[in-house]
Amino acid sequence: MNLSDRQKLxxxxxxxxxxxxxxxxxxxAVVERYKLDMSSATIRNELAALTDMGMLRQxxxxxxxxxxxxxYRYFVSHLIHEMELPDSTTSTITHQFFQMRxxxxxxxxxxxxxxxxxxxAASLVTAPHPERAxxxxxxxxxxxxxxxxxxxxxxxxxxxxxxxxxxEPVYQEQLSAVAARLGNLFQAKDVDDIQNMANQLNGLEHxxxxxxxxxxxRSDSVVAGEVYLDGLSHIFSxxxxxxxxxxxxxxxxxxxxxxxxxxxxxxxxxxxxxxxQVLIGGEGTRDELRQCSLVVARYGAPGxxxxxxxxxxxxxxxxxxxxxxxxxxxxxxxDLVAENL
Amino acid sequence: MNLSDRQKLxxxxxxxxxxxxxxxxxxxAVVERYKLDMSSATIRNELAALTDMGMLRQxxxxxxxxxxxxxYRYFVSHLIHEMELPDSTTSTITHQFFQMRxxxxxxxxxxxxxxxxxxxAASLVTAPHPERAxxxxxxxxxxxxxxxxxxxxxxxxxxxxxxxxxxEPVYQEQLSAVAARLGNLFQAKDVDDIQNMANQLNGLEHxxxxxxxxxxxRSDSVVAGEVYLDGLSHIFSxxxxxxxxxxxxxxxxxxxxxxxxxxxxxxxxxxxxxxxQVLIGGEGTRDELRQCSLVVARYGAPGxxxxxxxxxxxxxxxxxxxxxxxxxxxxxxxDLVAENL
DNA sequence: TATTAGCACTCTAATGAAGAGAGTGCTAAA
DNA sequence: TTTAGCACTCTCTTCATTAGAGTGCTAATA
Numbered sequence: 001m002n003l004s005d006r007q008k009l010x011x012x013x014x015x016x017x018x019x020x021x022x023x024x025x026x027x028x029a030v031v032e033r034y035k036l037d038m039s040s041a042t043i044r045n046e047l048a049a050l051t052d053m054g055m056l057r058q059x060x061x062x063x064x065x066x067x068x069x070x071x072y073r074y075f076v077s078h079l080i081h082e083m084e085l086p087d088s089t090t091s092t093i094t095h096q097f098f099q100m101r102x103x104x105x106x107x108x109x110x111x112x113x114x115x116x117x118x119x120x121a122a123s124l125v126t127a128p129h130p131e132r133a134x135x136x137x138x139x140x141x142x143x144x145x146x147x148x149x150x151x152x153x154x155x156x157x158x159x160x161x162x163x164x165x166x167x168e169p170v171y172q173e174q175l176s177a178v179a180a181r182l183g184n185l186f187q188a189k190d191v192d193d194i195q196n197m198a199n200q201l202n203g204l205e206h207x208x209x210x211x212x213x214x215x216x217x218r219s220d221s222v223v224a225g226e227v228y229l230d231g232l233s234h235i236f237s238x239x240x241x242x243x244x245x246x247x248x249x250x251x252x253x254x255x256x257x258x259x260x261x262x263x264x265x266x267x268x269x270x271x272x273x274x275x276x277q278v279l280i281g282g283e284g285t286r287d288e289l290r291q292c293s294l295v296v297a298r299y300g301a302p303g304x305x306x307x308x309x310x311x312x313x314x315x316x317x318x319x320x321x322x323x324x325x326x327x328x329x330x331x332x333x334x335d336l337v338a339e340n341l
Numbered sequence: 342m343n344l345s346d347r348q349k350l351x352x353x354x355x356x357x358x359x360x361x362x363x364x365x366x367x368x369x370a371v372v373e374r375y376k377l378d379m380s381s382a383t384i385r386n387e388l389a390a391l392t393d394m395g396m397l398r399q400x401x402x403x404x405x406x407x408x409x410x411x412x413y414r415y416f417v418s419h420l421i422h423e424m425e426l427p428d429s430t431t432s433t434i435t436h437q438f439f440q441m442r443x444x445x446x447x448x449x450x451x452x453x454x455x456x457x458x459x460x461x462a463a464s465l466v467t468a469p470h471p472e473r474a475x476x477x478x479x480x481x482x483x484x485x486x487x488x489x490x491x492x493x494x495x496x497x498x499x500x501x502x503x504x505x506x507x508x509e510p511v512y513q514e515q516l517s518a519v520a521a522r523l524g525n526l527f528q529a530k531d532v533d534d535i536q537n538m539a540n541q542l543n544g545l546e547h548x549x550x551x552x553x554x555x556x557x558x559r560s561d562s563v564v565a566g567e568v569y570l571d572g573l574s575h576i577f578s579x580x581x582x583x584x585x586x587x588x589x590x591x592x593x594x595x596x597x598x599x600x601x602x603x604x605x606x607x608x609x610x611x612x613x614x615x616x617x618q619v620l621i622g623g624e625g626t627r628d629e630l631r632q633c634s635l636v637v638a639r640y641g642a643p644g645x646x647x648x649x650x651x652x653x654x655x656x657x658x659x660x661x662x663x664x665x666x667x668x669x670x671x672x673x674x675x676d677l678v679a680e681n682l
Numbered sequence: 683t684a685t686t687a688g689c690a691c692t693c694t695a696a697t698g699a700a701g702a703g704a705g706t707g708c709t710a711a712a
Numbered sequence: 713t714t715t716a717g718c719a720c721t722c723t724c725t726t727c728a729t730t731a732g733a734g735t736g737c738t739a740a741t742a
Contacts, residue, residue: 062693236589248577403722
């Protein structure tokens with residue numbers, strides 16, 4: 001698809017104006033608002049051409065134009081110039097993150113909060129976790145009676161906890177001994193290794209190895225652990241959603257854990273770290289998101305731990321801004337992960 | 342406020358009908374739908390009386406009646422007969438809970454899910470945690486370099502984790518020794534005690550004791566830890582919210598952690614365990630919730646660990662059903678806590 | 683050849699008038 | 713005390729009309 005320079009300009013301006021006003025944009029509006037040195041008739045011709053190309057459409061014969069999915073896509077991949085975040089913003093954010101250098105969960109939460117605040121859209125962030133879970137440490141604590149608490153640490157900082165009932169009471173000393181032994185045995189091993197070694201064990205050690213395998217498997221799915229959401233209410237301030245079943249369904253997808261995981265793993269997998277990916281109009285994923293766009297990135301240190309983060313808003317979205325903020329937070333988190341895990 | 346038996350009946354029926362249809366209810370509608378043995382004129386007189394008393398109001402002169410806040414309140418405190426949950430429902434739910442007897446977080450999540458499903462409204466649940474945090478166990482793990490991971494177990498099963506940088510590298514053996522020593526020292530102590538003892542310590546032990554105090558303090562706030570939300574999308578299927586800024590603001594309050602904590606601690610504090618509390622029309626709490634009602638309860642084992650759970654829906658809500666389900670889940674969780682923590 | 687002025691045309695959104703319908707309150711009778 | 717009857721009020725829907733926004737096309741212009 002080849003556009004003339006002027007067509008590119010017109011498309012850019014029109015998208016900008018449409019994003020701003022949420023109403024179809026006419027030829028005159030473009031000329032006046034952006035003080036173009038041409039008449040509205042000229043713009044009309046260009047608009048007609050862009051419409052033929054499928055970049056724009058008219059809600060009805062005598063209305064202005066609205067960008068199509070394709071129009072946005074062209075804009076995002078060819079015309080967008082990323083928006084520099086003001087220094088004041090970046091430094092405040094950086095500061096906030098470094099103030100809580102001790103807690104992965106807090107980073108994640110903060111990231112979600114900042115993303116949604118800055119993009120004025122819903123945000124979602126997963127905690128960083130190892131691509132392949134490697135055993136790091138185990139702790140067994142007798143809480144009372146036959147009940148035991150297992151704390152499992154996986155390389156990269158993820159912690160799993162689990163309360164389990166044993167068939168007979170066991171003393172803390174004994175538990176500690178088992179934990180120490182298994183800890184040595186499984187050091188830096190992955191699930192498969194541990195699975196194999198578990199078969200050589202018996203009794204209590206066998207059971208506990210089984211729990212470890214279960215937990216480590218859970219940790220291996222693409223979207224392990226919590227997905228932190230924030231700014232959901234932004235969705236409902238968008239004019240296209242004020243009155244709509246659509247919004248409810250969009251929200252629903254974010255609430256249903258399995259749906260969400262499914263969705264994220266589909267999209268996040270083929271994203272490279274550092275690269276920001278833009279999905280426009282749901283783009284083949286789920287019907288509920290047909291009116292939405294998603295700006296996502298993966299972050300983390302490859303081989304150590306990675307996670308993903310993104311912004312979900314209406315298709316009519318300030319892509320420049322969203323992309324910048326997603327990229328910024330993603331590199332910030334990558335740095336934090338590399339330095340601290 | 343004294344109502345005749347017939348007035349009570351009329352109020353009950355009218356509320357039922359209004360909840361069902363979400364539209365003002367007229368005298369005829371009441372008579373016909375509930376096959377009353379009186380004429381609509383009689384009902385009209387009663388409606389007029391109830392309106393005078395402030396239980397009902399008319400959106401405009403020639404419309405039917407709508408319950409007022411006060412009307413709902415009277416209904417809930419005098420007229421409601423709790424709805425028995427069908428055995429099939431209770432047993433399925435119980436079964437679900439007992440299937441995952443090993444994980445507090447999962448209970449909480451499940452509780453939120455069941456609550457919102459059954460009440461068709463938004464639900465919120467906090468994990469059970471001790472009213473007064475008592476130290477149980479500490480673990481220190483050297484992750485790499487000067488970095489150390491602290492895992493703190495508080496009586497009742499809550500686990501806090503924290504990554505911290507030391508000023509100089511320390512060997513795992515040394516860390517284990519410190520952990521063991523502090524573990525003995527602080528066994529079953531509360532924050533204040535530990536605070537005092539910390540002052541007697543120095544060096545590494547002093548620092549770590551400091552972290553422990555910080556974490557335990559965090560755990561002492563009324564709404565410690567995550568608040569699990571579910572079914573938020575239900576809010577937007579209610580007709581009173583389809584087109585409304587109001588809904589957005591309601592959602593917002595659930596998203597802003599500080600607001601939410603504030604709100605919950607205000608209301609949850611004076612609830613007794615086992616008792617279900619109903620807040621109608623926000624009832625003095627927050628403006629954003631003026632159109633909403635909240636059905637809450639505390640659960641848990643006093644002295645051991647407690648949490649709270651509730652259902653948030655439009656004021657026009659099936660109170661009977663919500664109260665039943667909240668009560669049921671709350672006793673179920675209380676049992677689980679008592680048995681397992 | 684590219685641009686622009688001019689204009690007829692189309693469609694929407696806003697406005698207002700008219701009528702149907704729902705529900706009330708009051709009065710008088712049972 | 714209850715009820716039938718009825719005038720009255722207010723909303724909601726429908727329909728027609730109109731103003732306005734924006735288009736596409738043609739012919740003139742640089």
